[in-house]
Amino acid sequence: MHVRIEARLPEQDGEASLLRHPLLERIGRTPLVELRRVASPDGPRVFGKLESANPGGSVKDRAARGIVMAAIRAGELPQRRLLDSTSGNTGIAYAMLGAALGFRVTLCVPATASPERLRILQAYGAEVVATDPLEGSDGAMHRARALVAGQPDRYYYADQYSNPANPAAHEESTGPEILGQLAGLPLDLFVAGLGTSGTFVGVARFLRRASPITRLASVEPDAPFHGLEGLKHMASAIVPAIYDPTLADFQLAVKTEEAHAMTRTLAREEGLFVGPSSGAAVAAALRAGREMRASTVAVVLPDDGERYLSDRFWEGA
Numbered sequence: 579m580h581v582r583i584e585a586r587l588p589e590q591d592g593e594a595s596l597l598r599h600p601l602l603e604r605i606g607r608t609p610l611v612e613l614r615r616v617a618s619p620d621g622p623r624v625f626g627k628l629e630s631a632n633p634g635g636s637v638k639d640r641a642a643r644g645i646v647m648a649a650i651r652a653g654e655l656p657q658r659r660l661l662d663s664t665s666g667n668t669g670i671a672y673a674m675l676g677a678a679l680g681f682r683v684t685l686c687v688p689a690t691a692s693p694e695r696l697r698i699l700q701a702y703g704a705e706v707v708a709t710d711p712l713e714g715s716d717g718a719m720h721r722a723r724a725l726v727a728g729q730p731d732r733y734y735y736a737d738q739y740s741n742p743a744n745p746a747a748h749e750e751s752t753g754p755e756i757l758g759q760l761a762g763l764p765l766d767l768f769v770a771g772l773g774t775s776g777t778f779v780g781v782a783r784f785l786r787r788a789s790p791i792t793r794l795a796s797v798e799p800d801a802p803f804h805g806l807e808g809l810k811h812m813a814s815a816i817v818p819a820i821y822d823p824t825l826a827d828f829q830l831a832v833k834t835e836e837a838h839a840m841t842r843t844l845a846r847e848e849g850l851f852v853g854p855s856s857g858a859a860v861a862a863a864l865r866a867g868r869e870m871r872a873s874t875v876a877v878v879l880p881d882d883g884e885r886y887l888s889d890r891f892w893e894g895a
Contacts, residue, residue, distance in 0.1 A: 596650050601678045605632055605639045606751045610759035610876070615847045616840070616860065622766065622867040624875045626860065627756055630852060630882035634671040637752075637880040641776050642671030644747035645736050646679070654734040656681035661726055661733040663687075663709075663718035665773070665808045666695035667881055668738050673702035684733065686718040686725070692807065694885040715773075716816045739774050739818035748780025756781070756876050757788060765789055766872035769830075769863040771797040771855050773808045775821040777878055782825040793827045793870065797862040800831035805838070805891075808855045808880065830862040837861055838891035841883070851883040854891070 608631040617624045629637035649655045659682040660672055669685040676683040683704040687696070689711040699706050707725070709718045719739065726735040738744050757765065768785055770778040778796050785792045799806050802814035812821070823829075834854075841857030844850045856879040863877040886892075 593650055593653075596656070596679050597647060599679055601633060601675070602643055602647070605634075605643045607755060608632060610756060611850070613844075613848055613850075613860065616843055617864065618868070621864070622872040622875045623763075624860070624863055624867065624877065625756075625760070626850065626856070626877050626879045627752065628850070628852075629878060629880050634667075634674045635882050635885070636667040636671065637777055637878060638667040639671045639674075640747040640751055641738060641741075641744040641774070642668055642675060644743035644750075645738065645741050646672070646675050648741075648743045649734055649736065650679075655679075658734040659684055659732055660736055661685075661722055662736040662738055663715065663722040664738070665715050665718070666691045666699075666885065667808060668774070669704065669706075670695065670698050670702070672736070673699050673704035676704065677702045684725070686722040688714050688718050690714070690807070692886055693888050698885065714815075715810065719816060738776070739816075740820060742820065744774055744776035745780035745783065745820050748777050749784045750780075752777065752878070753781040753784030753788070757785075760874070760876070763874055765792045765874055765876055767793050767795060767863070767867055767870060767875040769795045769797060769859055769866065769875065769877040771809050771859050771878070771880065772812060772821070773810055773855070775810075775818050777880070779820055779822050779825060781878075782822075786825070793872075794825055795828040795830050795862065795866050796826040797830045797832055797859050799858070800833050805834040805889075806832075806854050806858055807886075808853075809858060828866055830866055832858040832862050838894060842892065842894055845883060850879065852879050853881045853883055853886050854889075855880045 613624045632639035663686040686707045689708045726733045837858035840861040867875040
């Protein structure tokens with residue numbers, strides 16, 4: 579009788595240990611809360627996916643987890659240093675996971691990022707490379723590409739704007755969670771903002787299969803120069819490789835002032851302390867829901883308001 583014993587390489591054991599880290603299990607399964615006061619009594623029921631409940635405080639935890647897990651399986655991490663460009667939230671998720679899983683993180687961040695976000699990155703120990711504030715997220719992307727071109731052996735370039743693990747994370751988790759939490763309630767309209775576009779694209783792909791009745795609406799700022807961190811005006815920006823414009827039934831534009839006003843309203847009337855991209859998405863969702871006479875609308879609330887406390891819009895009436 580011959581017994582075959584297969585030895586597992588130390589690197590494989592280490593990989594398995596990293597992928598079983600309890601922090602990874604805490605990402606996702608966020609609440610879906612009904613917005614009872616901002617929605618009109620004769621309009622649709624509106625439900626917000628409260629992504630600030632993730633351990634890193636934003637929806638970007640999902641994409642970062644998927645990107646990092648794929649890189650670990652490919653042997654890229656923790657051997658090399660993770661590098662990416664970010665407006666803040668994905669960077670915070672990378673930095674959190676880097677601290678927990680033992681890999682180093684370098685982030686190219688526009689100098690316009692809020693001081694709160696920069697302090698969180700510093701707390702997690704990430705290296706931050708500040709980029710030209712006038713060039714926004716595109717400038718940060720250019721800088722990241724230059725860094726990896728100069729030292730390709732030092733960096734693993736995560737490239738959230740092109741990495742298929744970004745939308746896949748939402749196709750596999752966010753979309754199914756929303757339908758499951760609605761518990762059989764038909765979903766007429768799904769709304770999400772466009773930054774990397776990963777959230778919208780991933781959820782939209784899932785809903786196209788699982789809920790063909792659902793109309794899909796993407797949200798972006800109404801102009802190239804705006805005050806909505808994390809959102810892209812696609813016509814004037816570098817379009818992410820993962821973006822699929824054919825998925826959207828509606829492409830909605832929101833003014834910065836409208837988004838800020840709704841962000842304050844969500845805090846004061848719903849008790850939801852969220853960031854401006856959430857205000858933009860809810861404002862667009864209410865408008866589109868009324869126009870299409872939807873009965874049920876789901877909208878992604880990407881992050882919390884604490885990382886924007888230094889922004890002056892909170893002082894508005």
